[in-house]
Structure formats: structure tokens, C-alpha cells
Amino acid sequence: MKEAPGITGLILNEPLLWEKGKKGRRGFSLPRRDVDFCPLDENLTSKTLDFPDLSEVDVIRHYTRLSQWNFGVDTGMYPLGSCTMKYNPKINEKQARLQGFAGAHPLLPHTLSQGALKLMFELERLLAEITGMDAVSLQPAAGAQGELTGMLLIHAFHKSKGIRRSKIIIPDTAHGTNPSSAALCGYRPVHVKSNEQGVLSVEAIAEVMNEDTAGIMVTNPNTLGLFEKNLKEIAEIVHSKGGLVYGDGANMNAIMGMVQMGQIGADIMHLNLHKTFSTPHGGGGPGSGPVCVKKHLEPFLPVPRVAQESDRYVLSEDFPESIGRLHAFFGNFGVMVKAYSYIQSMGPDNLKKASQLAVLNANYIQEMLKGTLHLAYDRPCMHECVFSDKLQQPHKVMTLDMAKRLMDYGFHPPTVYFPLIVNGAIMIEPTETESKEDLDLFIEACKAISNEAQQTPQLLLEAPQKCKVRRMDETAAARRPCLAG
Amino acid sequence: MKEIGELQLPDDVRYAEDHEWARSEGENTRIGISDYAQDQLGDIVYVEFPQVGDTFNKGEEFGTVESVKAVAELYMPIGGEILAVNTALEESPELVNKSPYGDGWLIEVKPADSAELDTLMTRDVYLETLKGIK
Numbered sequence: 001m002k003e004a005p006g007i008t009g010l011i012l013n014e015p016l017l018w019e020k021g022k023k024g025r026r027g028f029s030l031p032r033r034d035v036d037f038c039p040l041d042e043n044l045t046s047k048t049l050d051f052p053d054l055s056e057v058d059v060i061r062h063y064t065r066l067s068q069w070n071f072g073v074d075t076g077m078y079p080l081g082s083c084t085m086k087y088n089p090k091i092n093e094k095q096a097r098l099q100g101f102a103g104a105h106p107l108l109p110h111t112l113s114q115g116a117l118k119l120m121f122e123l124e125r126l127l128a129e130i131t132g133m134d135a136v137s138l139q140p141a142a143g144a145q146g147e148l149t150g151m152l153l154i155h156a157f158h159k160s161k162g163i164r165r166s167k168i169i170i171p172d173t174a175h176g177t178n179p180s181s182a183a184l185c186g187y188r189p190v191h192v193k194s195n196e197q198g199v200l201s202v203e204a205i206a207e208v209m210n211e212d213t214a215g216i217m218v219t220n221p222n223t224l225g226l227f228e229k230n231l232k233e234i235a236e237i238v239h240s241k242g243g244l245v246y247g248d249g250a251n252m253n254a255i256m257g258m259v260q261m262g263q264i265g266a267d268i269m270h271l272n273l274h275k276t277f278s279t280p281h282g283g284g285g286p287g288s289g290p291v292c293v294k295k296h297l298e299p300f301l302p303v304p305r306v307a308q309e310s311d312r313y314v315l316s317e318d319f320p321e322s323i324g325r326l327h328a329f330f331g332n333f334g335v336m337v338k339a340y341s342y343i344q345s346m347g348p349d350n351l352k353k354a355s356q357l358a359v360l361n362a363n364y365i366q367e368m369l370k371g372t373l374h375l376a377y378d379r380p381c382m383h384e385c386v387f388s389d390k391l392q393q394p395h396k397v398m399t400l401d402m403a404k405r406l407m408d409y410g411f412h413p414p415t416v417y418f419p420l421i422v423n424g425a426i427m428i429e430p431t432e433t434e435s436k437e438d439l440d441l442f443i444e445a446c447k448a449i450s451n452e453a454q455q456t457p458q459l460l461l462e463a464p465q466k467c468k469v470r471r472m473d474e475t476a477a478a479r480r481p482c483l484a485g
Numbered sequence: 486m487k488e489i490g491e492l493q494l495p496d497d498v499r500y501a502e503d504h505e506w507a508r509s510e511g512e513n514t515r516i517g518i519s520d521y522a523q524d525q526l527g528d529i530v531y532v533e534f535p536q537v538g539d540t541f542n543k544g545e546e547f548g549t550v551e552s553v554k555a556v557a558e559l560y561m562p563i564g565g566e567i568l569a570v571n572t573a574l575e576e577s578p579e580l581v582n583k584s585p586y587g588d589g590w591l592i593e594v595k596p597a598d599s600a601e602l603d604t605l606m607t608r609d610v611y612l613e614t615l616k617g618i619k
Contacts, residue, residue, distance in 0.1 A: 396486070418555075475528035479528075479530045479579070
């Protein structure tokens with residue numbers, strides 16, 4: 001295919017379910033009642049039930065039509081920077097749907113959950129190997145909860161030594177959730193600027209690291225898609241002052257099998273299984289944010305932990321220094337099954353290859369679009385590249401307009417206006433699963449849009465034109481949100 | 486977005502590096518964000534204010550301003566006690582975009598040190614800094 005995938009076609013409208021159907025319509029019929037009538041406690045019931053009356057075909061068409069309005073990675077390229085929207089092989093979905101896993105109840109005794117527990121135990125070992133860490137908790141339900149867990153672990157570590165520290169260093173290239181996680185745990189985030197190369201300098205950290213600082217949160221590669229090459233030295237400085245190094249593993253897709261964060265100074269690291277290890281997450285979930293730690297932090301990991309006792313697996317609460325539970329059960333188990341299936345079906349060599357291709361693809365886009373779009377930091381990138389709208393500004397065309405126009409060409413827009421340190425940022429993460437032909441189509445689309453910005457800017461200002469809905473009024477949506485159905 | 490020449494940069498206010506402005510009004514000082522700042526942020530949708538009576542030093546964060554594009558921290562151009570916040574912005578945050586130096590003001594403070602205002606940039610110096618950024 002040489003043409004961009006975006007094209008118009010017939011799309012069917014669909015009202016809300018409450019606007020469909022007719023009183024008394026049903027999607028099922030029940031057999032005649034053959035037991036005595038037994039009313040529920042009145043406190044548990046209501047007089048009116050606001051459910052639409054629909055037939056089966058009403059419901060099927062409703063959801064089928066809605067699904068046709070959607071765009072996902074199964075539809076096309078989804079280069080949303082920092083989100084790792086790679087294609088997730090269907091084999092992993094299949095494993096997660098195995099009856100023994102999908103039907104398992106979290107309250108089953110361990111004697112009836114040996115398969116699930118074994119999978120969790122083995123997944124922990126695999127993640128420890130990939131990150132170069134010693135112990136893992138699969139409990140955090142998503143990345144941000146993993147970060148909070150990490151902060152609680154840092155606090156528990158210092159507390160066990162009778163020390164109280166109040167600050168955490170956060171670079172300006174960290175993920176936005178980092179300072180929030182630190183603050184939620186009661187730490188004061190100390191912001192540090194990255195240098196002119198877009199990475200942290202050793203001096204900048206040496207200047208702020210002191211005995212009141214509990215540690216540093218580093219995203220590596222950082223949100224500019226650049227490798228924090230000074231991390232080893234930075235970690236030495238932080239450690240020498242008694243602090244700990246937290247590695248945000250949201251960008252792990254760039255370094256699987258290439259860099260073990262545990263070897264270059266990280267004491268704690270979280271992973272986003274849903275990003276790097278294959279769970280569809282475009283709808284905002286479900287996530288899984290395991291936390292991997294070095295030996296000295298293992299006693300503080302959340303309970304219960306999966307433990308091996310001779311020939312069986314159990315859930316153990318016997319860790320007196322643990323920070324406790326993070327939520328009711330053990331995390332989003334289905335995501336763990338997919339991650340396990342992904343890691344096992346890929347194998348170590350292919351995981352490494354996936355990261356290499358993710359980096360290669362991003363660098364290919366960076367090189368091909370350099371000059372068409374302004375490149376924020378002109379040096380080889382990792383898994384994502386960051387441009388800006390600087391070259392389009394004279395035509396009064398902004399990042400937002402280009403992002404909207406990309407939809408007309410059939411691509412999901414990249415991440416825009418993040419990272420904040422690049423004005424009008426356009427952050428592209430193609431991932432390893434896009435073929436060269438698809439990358440070329442995307443590059444061609446970006447070049448065509450850049451030409452349009454010069455010659456027919458109105459096309460961009462009025463984009464998208466081919467989508468079911470045109471330009472949304474984001475301001476009104478934010479100022480006066482309508483949250484009712 | 487505006488070209489440098491299109492920016493409104495009145496000379497009755499002083500400017501801070503983080504693009505806040507401060508204007509002396511009798512004994513008190515009014516504070517807001519510059520035309521450049523509102524233009525960069527785009528449509529403002531929410532302003533988070535400090536409590537009246539809070540005291541901040543120069544450079545300390547006193548609130549945040551949220552646009553469709555980003556959330557930006559607000560820093561005190563001078564130190565002082567918060568006397569009033571512009572509650573009109575709760576209903577109409579767009580005033581910051583429409584009138585950054587007028588109805589879109591953010592807070593009023595009682596300066597801790599009235600000489601601090603003079604350490605801020607004049608219109609011309611601020612304009613030079615913006616040329617450096619653009």
C-alpha cells in the first residue's frame with residue numbers, strides 16, 4: 001500500500017442505549033417460574049430501575065457501531081510517545097483466557113491455585129532477571145501505584161535505620177506522575193533541570209543531594225527519549241549521601257536485555273507490564289506496575305508474597321518489616337498472565353531484538369523527519385523522538401493542528417505538548433511492531449502535512465475533516481464538563 | 486500564537502523570569518501572568534489559588550494554572566502575604582487569556598519588602614529575554 005490509510009466511508013450513527021428500544025422489549029425469555037415467589041428485602045430494592053428495554057440485536061448493533069468509531073493499535077499505527085502502544089500478540093490474550101486462569105477466584109485456597117501462584121512466582125524471577133534486581137512484587141495495579149510503592153519502600157528503608165528524610169530529587173525529564181507519587185508519600189519534590197544535551201549532569205545532582213534527601217526518581221530513558229548516560233555516577237553520589245535511586249521503568253521498551261538498571265545503580269524500579277510486556281491499554285487499563293528491588297529493600301516489599309515451600313507455592317504474610325498491602329488482592333492477574341506469555345513466547349534474544357527495533361524505528365523517524373519538523377535535541381534517541389512546531393509557527397500552525405490533521409491521514413496522533421520542557425512538543429514512539437512500509441507512510445504523511453502548513457494552513461486549522469466528529473471544543477469540555485450520560 | 490511584536494507588554498508592571506508580572510497599587514501589589522505566558526499556555530481552564538492569609542517568599546510556588554495543553558506552576562515574583570485572590574476566575578478562567586493585566590489578575594499581596602519589586606525586569610529587559618526564547 002502506497003497511500004495513507006485515512007479515507008472516508010459510511011459510518012453509522014448510534015444513539016445512547018436509553019434513547020433506543022421500546023417498553024417491554026427483551027433480549028431473552030425466562031422459563032415459567034416453578035418456585036415460590038420470594039421478594040427481596042425492600043431496603044435492597046428500588047421502585048424504578050432505569051434500564052433501557054432492548055432486544056439482543058439492538059445491543060449487538062450498538063456496541064458493534066461504537067467499536068467501529070474507535071481507533072486502536074489493531075486498526076493502525078498509534079505512535080503515542082511515552083505510552084508504548086505496540087501491537088500485542090493475540091497468543092497472550094488466549095493464555096489469559098484459559099479457564100483455569102480467567103475463572104480463578106482470588107479467595108481460592110492456595111492448594112487450588114498452584115498454577116496461578118507458580119506463574120506469579122516465575123514471572124517475578126523473569127522480571128528480576130530482565131531488570132537486574134533481586135526481588136519483585138507483582139501487587140501494584142499500575143505504574144503510578146508502583147511509584148507510590150517505591151516511595152513507601154524508600155521511606156521504610158530509612159525508617160528502619162532510624163532516619164527521617166524529607167526530599168526526593170525529580171528531574172524535569174521525569175514522568176509527570178513521579179513528583180505526585182513522591183508528594184503523596186509526604187516527600188517534597190526537588191526539581192532538577194536537565195542539561196543542554198537533554199540528560200542529567202552529575203554536577204546538578206551533586207549540588208542538591210544532601211543528608212535530608214531520601215533519593216532520586218529517574219526515568220531512563222527519560223521523557224525526551226534520551227539515555228541517562230551519567231546515571232551510574234549520579235547513583236554513586238546519591239548512595240554516598242545515604243539516598244536511594246528509584247528507576248521509573250515506563251520506558252523499559254527501549255532497553256530490554258540491553259541494560260540492567262540494577263547494574264547501573266537503581267535500588268528500586270517499577271515496570272509497566274501493560275506497556276512493555278503486552279497488554280492492550282488504550283482504554284486506560286487494566287495496568288500492572290510490578291516493583292523490583294535490590295536485596296536490601298526486599299524485607300519491605302508488600303505482602304502477601306508468593307513463596308515456594310518444598311514442592312508447592314503459598315501466599316505468605318510473614319514479613320514483619322513489610323509496608324503492608326496495597327489493595328485487596330494481588331493485582332491485575334490477567335495482565336501478569338499476558339506478560340508471562342509474552343516473555344516466554346519471545347525468549348531472551350527476541351526481547352532484546354524488540355528493544356533494538358523499537359530504538360531503530362524511532363531513530364529512523366527522527367532522521368527522516370529532521371528538517372520537516374524541528375528536532376528538540378539533535379542526537380541519537382532511544383525508543384522515541386521529540387520534535388516541536390517551531391518550523392510551522394511562522395504559518396500560525398501549531399502542534400495541535402498537525403496532530404489533528406494526522407487523523408485525516410489515518411494515523412493516531414503522537415503525544416503532544418509533553419514533555420513540558422519542549423515548547424509545542426510532538427513526541428513520537430513508533431515501537432518495534434511497525435514495519436518499514438508503515439513507518440514510511442507515516443513519514444510521508446508528516447511531510448505532506450508540513451507542506452500543507454505552508455501552502456494551505458486552513459486545512460490544518462479545520463482538521464480533522466474525515467473523522468466522525470470534527471475538531472472538539474477542548475476548552476469548553478474542560479471549563480464546563482458535562483459528566484452526566 | 487503571537488509574534489513578539491503582537492505581545493502586549495505594558496510598562497506599568499514589572500516582570501519575573503517565570504513570566505509572572507507584578508504591579509504596585511498603593512501599599513499592595515497585584516500579580517498575574519504575562520501576555521506571553523497566557524499565549525503559550527493557550528485556553529486557561531482552571532486556576533488554583535493559595536489561601537488568603539498565606540505567606541510566601543519570592544520564588545515560592547503559590548498556585549497552578551491549567552490550560553488545555555498543560556498545567557503550569559505559579560511562582561511569587563515577590564514575597565508577601567496573600568490579601569486577595571481573583572475569585573472571578575473560578576467562573577471565568579478565560580479572563581486570564583482575554584485580559585492578562587486587567588480583569589485576569591491572579592492575586593493581591595502585601596509585600597514583605599517593597600524594594601523587591603525593583604529587582605524584577607522592566608518591560609524592555611523582559612522583551613529582550615523573550616527574544617532570546619523565541
